[in-house]
Amino acid sequence: MGAKGAGAATSTAFPEPVVQIYESLKEGNRDKALKAQEGVIGLRAVLRSYPPISAYKKACEFRGIQAGPPCLPLRPLTSEEEKKLRGELEALGLL
DSSP states (O other): OOOOOOOOHHHHHOHHHHHHHHHHHHTTOHHHHHHHHHHHHHHHHHHTTSSTTHHHHHHHHHTTOOOOOOOTTSOOOOHHHHHHHHHHHHHTTOO
16 A cells, blocks of 8 residues: 555545545454445445536535535536435435
């Protein structure tokens, strides 16, 4: 592990599982880190199934962080997409 840090959009909306990976590796608990990584992979799959940036901004909003709308030419999520995203994030236990 030669990296000293990284910035990820996923951790902007949901830092807890990403921190869990770091802390678990720091403690030498590889199995716990891998389990957290699997959760992040699932989360990323959900977020990336929506228009770029919009899902990350909406996820932040769901958590009380006002991130504002995406800049043009990107579009915000439709109300149907918002409901679906919320449901998927709730199913992952993140909301």
